[in-house]
Amino acid sequence: MKLVVKNLKKNFENKVVLKDINFEFEKGKIYGLLGRNGAGKTTFFNCLNEDIEIDAGEFFIEDNGKQRKMEAEDIGYVLSTPNVPEFLTAREFLKFFIDINKKRIKNKKTIDEYFEFMKIEKEDRDRLLKDYSHGMKNKMQMLVNIIANPNVLLLDEPLTSFDVVVAEEMKQMLREIKKDHIIIFSTHIMELALDLCDEIVILNKGILEEIDKNNLDNDHLKNKIIDALKEEN
Amino acid sequence: MLKTFVTSFKLQNTYRTNSIIYSIKQLPLIKRILPNRLYSSKGLKTFAGIISILWEIISIFIGKIIYIAAMIFGVMSWYKTNQADTFIHLFTFLTLAGGVLNTYMLNPTKDKYYAIILMNINAREYGLSNYYYQLLKLIIGFLPFTILFGWMLGVPLWVQILLPFYILVTKLIVMNYILYKFKKNKKAISENLPTKFVWSFVGACLLLAYGLPFLGIVINSTIFLFVSIIAILLGIYSLIKIHNFKEYRKMYKQILTESNVYMQEKANGTQAMKDNSLKQIELDAKYTSNKTGFAYFHDLFAKRHKKILTEAAKKQSAVILVIITAMIIGITINDSFKTKTNEFLLIYLPYFVFIMYLINRSSSVTQAMFMNCDHSMLTYRIYRTPKVILGIFKERLKTLITINLMPAVLIGGGLALLLYLSGGTDNPINYVILFISIIAMSIFFSVHYLVMYYLLQPYNVSTEMKSSTYKVVQWLTYIVSWYMIQIKMPTFGFGITTIVFCIAYSLISLFLAYKYAPKTFKLRI
Numbered sequence: 001m002k003l004v005v006k007n008l009k010k011n012f013e014n015k016v017v018l019k020d021i022n023f024e025f026e027k028g029k030i031y032g033l034l035g036r037n038g039a040g041k042t043t044f045f046n047c048l049n050e051d052i053e054i055d056a057g058e059f060f061i062e063d064n065g066k067q068r069k070m071e072a073e074d075i076g077y078v079l080s081t082p083n084v085p086e087f088l089t090a091r092e093f094l095k096f097f098i099d100i101n102k103k104r105i106k107n108k109k110t111i112d113e114y115f116e117f118m119k120i121e122k123e124d125r126d127r128l129l130k131d132y133s134h135g136m137k138n139k140m141q142m143l144v145n146i147i148a149n150p151n152v153l154l155l156d157e158p159l160t161s162f163d164v165v166v167a168e169e170m171k172q173m174l175r176e177i178k179k180d181h182i183i184i185f186s187t188h189i190m191e192l193a194l195d196l197c198d199e200i201v202i203l204n205k206g207i208l209e210e211i212d213k214n215n216l217d218n219d220h221l222k223n224k225i226i227d228a229l230k231e232e233n
Numbered sequence: 234m235l236k237t238f239v240t241s242f243k244l245q246n247t248y249r250t251n252s253i254i255y256s257i258k259q260l261p262l263i264k265r266i267l268p269n270r271l272y273s274s275k276g277l278k279t280f281a282g283i284i285s286i287l288w289e290i291i292s293i294f295i296g297k298i299i300y301i302a303a304m305i306f307g308v309m310s311w312y313k314t315n316q317a318d319t320f321i322h323l324f325t326f327l328t329l330a331g332g333v334l335n336t337y338m339l340n341p342t343k344d345k346y347y348a349i350i351l352m353n354i355n356a357r358e359y360g361l362s363n364y365y366y367q368l369l370k371l372i373i374g375f376l377p378f379t380i381l382f383g384w385m386l387g388v389p390l391w392v393q394i395l396l397p398f399y400i401l402v403t404k405l406i407v408m409n410y411i412l413y414k415f416k417k418n419k420k421a422i423s424e425n426l427p428t429k430f431v432w433s434f435v436g437a438c439l440l441l442a443y444g445l446p447f448l449g450i451v452i453n454s455t456i457f458l459f460v461s462i463i464a465i466l467l468g469i470y471s472l473i474k475i476h477n478f479k480e481y482r483k484m485y486k487q488i489l490t491e492s493n494v495y496m497q498e499k500a501n502g503t504q505a506m507k508d509n510s511l512k513q514i515e516l517d518a519k520y521t522s523n524k525t526g527f528a529y530f531h532d533l534f535a536k537r538h539k540k541i542l543t544e545a546a547k548k549q550s551a552v553i554l555v556i557i558t559a560m561i562i563g564i565t566i567n568d569s570f571k572t573k574t575n576e577f578l579l580i581y582l583p584y585f586v587f588i589m590y591l592i593n594r595s596s597s598v599t600q601a602m603f604m605n606c607d608h609s610m611l612t613y614r615i616y617r618t619p620k621v622i623l624g625i626f627k628e629r630l631k632t633l634i635t636i637n638l639m640p641a642v643l644i645g646g647g648l649a650l651l652l653y654l655s656g657g658t659d660n661p662i663n664y665v666i667l668f669i670s671i672i673a674m675s676i677f678f679s680v681h682y683l684v685m686y687y688l689l690q691p692y693n694v695s696t697e698m699k700s701s702t703y704k705v706v707q708w709l710t711y712i713v714s715w716y717m718i719q720i721k722m723p724t725f726g727f728g729i730t731t732i733v734f735c736i737a738y739s740l741i742s743l744f745l746a747y748k749y750a751p752k753t754f755k756l757r758i
Contacts, residue, residue, distance in 0.1 A: 049614055052758055072618040083609035087537045092529075099526040100621055148615055 001027040001063045003048075003070070003152050003182050005208075008057035010040075010047055017043045019206025021057065025182045027151070030174060032197030033186040036229055039203045041186040045154045049077045061151065070152070073104060076145035080157040082137035086130035090120065090140055093129060097144045104149055118143040119169055135161045142170070146177060155185045159192060171196050190222060202228050237355060238362035244352075245344045249285040250278060256701050293374040301378050309386070312446040315453075317388045322451035324379075324396055325460065326442035330435045332403035336411065337367040339424040339488055346489045349482070356482035361475075368404065372397045392454050399461050402468025409471030412478050421487040527624035534606055535632050541601055542594070542636055549592050549640040557647035564655050575655035578648060579663065582670060582727045583720040585644070589674040590714035592640055595633050595682030596707070602629065603692050611756045619751035626687060626750060630743075633679040641675030666728035673735035681710065684742040687750040693757040700757070 008021035017040040025031055035041045046052045048059060048070070060067050061074060085093060094111050109117070115125050118139055129137060138161050145153060159167045174183060174196065184201075187193050193200055200211040202225065211225055254277065305323045312319050338360060345363075348354040375397035383393035415421050422428065427435070445451065452460075520536035522529050535542055564571045610616045645668040652658060652667060691700035698704070720727075 046758065051755065072614045075614050077612070077614060079612055083612040085534075085606050085609050087534060087605055088530075092533060096526070096530045097615075099529065101615065144613070150614075 001061060001151060001182070003059065004062050004067075005048075005059040006057055008044075008047060008059060009055045010043055010052070011055055016206050018047065018054075021206075021208045023201070023208045023210075024062075025152070025184060027182050028179050029198040030178050030183040030185055030196055032193030032200045033184055033203060034188075034190065034193055034200060034225060034229065035186070035203035037188075040206065041203055042156060044203065044208075045077060045156055045184075045186065048152070048154060049075055073101075073148070074151045075154065076148055076150035076152070077154045078138075078142050078145050078156065078158050080160065082134060082141045082161070084129045084132070084137050084140050086128065089126050089128050090115070090132070091125050093140065094144065094147070097147055101148045105147065106149060114143060114147060117173075119166075135163065135166060138162065139166070139170075146173075149180075151182060153181050153183045155183065157187055158185070159187070160189075190225060194218060194221065200225060204229060204231060234358045234362050237358035238366065240354065241344070241348055241359055241363060242366075244348055246282060246285055246289075248344060248347070249288070250281040253281040253284055254278075293370045294377070297374040298378050301375075301382050306382050306386075308443070311443075312451075314446045314449060314451045316386045317383075318451040318453045319446050320383065320386045320388055321392060321396075321454060321457050322446060323442050325399070325452055325457060326438045328400050328403050330438035330442070331400070332407045333431050333434055334424065334427065336404065336408055336424050338364050338408055339411065339421065341423045341488050341490075345485065349485045350489050356485045357479070360481045360485065364408075364475075368401055371401060371404070375400060389454055392457060395457075395461055399457075399464060402461075402464045402471075405468040405471040405475065406464065409474045412475060412484075415480070415484055419483075421484045423488045527621065527628050531625055531628035531632065534602070538601055538605065542598060542632070543639075545594055546636045546639045550643050553640055553643045553647065557643070557651065560647075560651055561654060564651065571655045574651060575657075578652045578655065578667070579658065579724050580721045582667070582724045582731075583717040583722055585648075585671060586674060586717035586731075587714045588644070589641065589671065589678060590710065593637055593675065593678035593682070595637065595679050598633060598636070599682055599686040602686070603690075607690075608692070608756075611754070617751070617755055622687075622751050622754050623747060626683070626746065630680070630683055633683055634676055637675045637679045638672065641672055645669070645671035660725060663724055663728075666725060666732070670728040670731045670735075673732045677735040677738060680739040680742055684746045687746050687754050690754050690757065 003025040005021050005023045005025075008018055009016075010018040021044065033041055033044075043052070047054045050072075059070060061070050062068075088096070091111055094114060098105065098108070098111070112125070115122075120136075120139060120143075124132070124136065129140065132140065138158065142155075142158060159170055162170060174185075177183075178198075185193070185197060200213065200221075202209055202211060209228070211221070211228060213221060216224065304327055305320060308323070309316055309319060314322075345359070348359050349356045376394070379396040380390075380393045382388075383390075383396070411421075520533065522532040522536065524532050560574065564574055615621065648667045648671065649664040652664060658664070685703065685706055689700050689703045689706065691698050691703035693699045
């Protein structure tokens with residue numbers, strides 16, 4: 001399965017943010033999306049998530065050679081600021097999410113199993129989400145998006161609010177689930193991208209390009225990425 | 234301090250100017266034509282700047298004239314007491330209520346938040362200079378109208394001139410008291426979240442203001458002079474204390490929290506008070522639900538927001554019961570009251586459109602839905618699929634209608650009962666029409682607000698209202714409901730029209746919501 005983006009354009013009035021995006025994201029890989037501040041990473045995600053209208057181009061899912069529209073169920077989007085309904089407990093939130101995604105969930109587990117999977121402690125499971133810390137809310141947001149089992153998972157700076165231990169756990173978890181998903185992961189932290197991602201993609205001047213990792217050691221790769229990011233078109 | 238004031242004035246003006254440009258840009262159609270460059274266009278900036286300053290000048294007067302005209306001058310005909318004295322009487326007590334409700338200093342406005350919290354401007358200089366400016370505006374704004382209305386009612390000239398100063402010193406005394414309390418217990422409360430004590434005090438003032446004249450008791454100018462002299466002495470003392478108070482920064486840090494400031498932004502005018510309950514949402518885990526899916530989700534929302542949902546409606550119902558009982562007693566003991574009530578019920582049904590508008594909770598409930606639920610949930614793509622949106626919409630519609638029906642049934646039933654007890658009607662169908670048209674109005678407002686919310690979803694992710702269209706619709710709803718007060722029409726004709734209109738409107742708008750909400754119900758970016 002592939003997510004194909006073709007000639008995607010997005011302007012905010014006269015400011016060109018996404019000039020001409022052409023890319024194919026494949027299942028089973030984690031893509032590290034790097035870009036400078038204001039490069040348009042979040043805009044790109046917002047376009048894919050249909051939060052904003054695109055000006056031109058298209059994106060679709062290609063499955064066994066067949067093209068189809070990307071539906072709401074295909075996409076999960078974890079924002080950098082966690083958004084969870086504060087009036088529910090973690091357990092209730094999961095229950096609701098499982099209820100509405102019932103048909104799509106493969107290998108349904110019990111709620112507690114999901115909590116185990118995300119390493120959410122027993123005593124936290126029945127607490128209201130409003131009392132959760134920033135990092136804990138982020139975990140929940142990640143968890144529900146994973147439960148919904150979308151084909152495409154967009155992660156916007158998701159690991160920055162986690163402590164080192166949780167961040168390691170999350171990385172491990174992403175590696176475990178990547179075989180069934182297309183994961184696009186935006187970040188400013190190059191080490192994280194190099195460590196976790198299978199492919200490095202750079203968004204610069206409204207264009208998306210892949211960095212060829214072949215035969216480069218980490219230092220050379222870093223320099224190559226920085227050069228690419230600095231590049232003026 | 235003058236420098237701080239000039240800076241703050243410029244800051245406020247820039248903010249207002251940009252808001253004006255922003256609102257213009259939000260209007261449907263116009264937004265497509267106007268570019269973002271507008272914010273840097275000098276000509277338009279000057280234009281918006283002039284509007285902003287004009288508004289500043291107009292706002293000095295407009296609130297004051299409405300206040301005196303509506304709260305004081307407008308009710309003079311209720312009383313048989315001496316008009317000049319009644320004017321002074323109402324003014325004296327209402328000023329006390331206003332003094333505790335509106336202190337200026339403790340109002341958590343956005344400009345204060347920007348200046349003191351975000352830009353680190355000296356809190357004491359900012360607070361004080363703006364406070365003095367507000368007080369100056371108060372004198373300038375009130376003086377022409379105390380003179381005008383005072384002159385019309387034969388109030389002595391010295392009282393006409395003294396009245397604005399009386400308001401001023403009342404504000405100073407209250408402010409000093411608040412600062413004194415703050416020094417003692419280090420707790421400052423935003424004035425948009427009045428305590429029970431404040432409400433009781435305001436209630437007592439209103440009762441004394443509007444109640445005593447019915448009993449023939451009013452303050453005359455001599456008593457007013459005496460009260461004023463004491464107030465002025467206390468006021469001068471308070472002014473010195475306020476001026477020398479050192480802990481403004483600490484105090485503002487407590488008041489200018491994001492939730493206070495943004496609540497102010499969302500709630501307009503009187504709603505700021507009505508909706509302070511939004512803050513007291515009961516996030517109590519003990520409520521659970523055995524439903525599933527959307528029903529489960531919504532059920533928990535409703536249970537944990539009982540205070541603003543059902544409890545408010547229960548309180549309304551209690552008040553309505555009291556009023557109806559009082560009316561029934563009135564009818565039984567007073568014959569002229571009985572005939573008047575009967576007449577009233579048969580031609581004043583349009584009046585109830587406005588009453589139903591006032592008591593309908595939907596506008597604040599949808600606000601709570603956004604702030605405490607949709608605000609976070611709309612970021613999930615799955616929540617925005619037609620199935621989920623419409624599923625939850627249906628649950629919400631049921632709840633809203635049920636909540637609002639509670640007081641509506643009482644009003645409808647009460648009116649029919651009153652009609653019967655006050656002598657009845659030749660046409661028995663009037664009973665049915667009274668009842669059903671009130672119910673229809675209630676359902677209409679519930680549907681109206683919820684559909685508008687789903688079709689225009691006016692908020693962005695930081696819960697700021699970003700849709701001029703939504704505001705226009707809110708205003709239109711108000712104006713149309715208010716206009717109904719002026720209309721006198723036989724209950725039979727008006728009732729039938731209302732029922733048909735409400736049913737048609739509800740059906741059409743529900744159809745639109747089902748068709749378009751999956752597209753329109755999303756966060757504004």
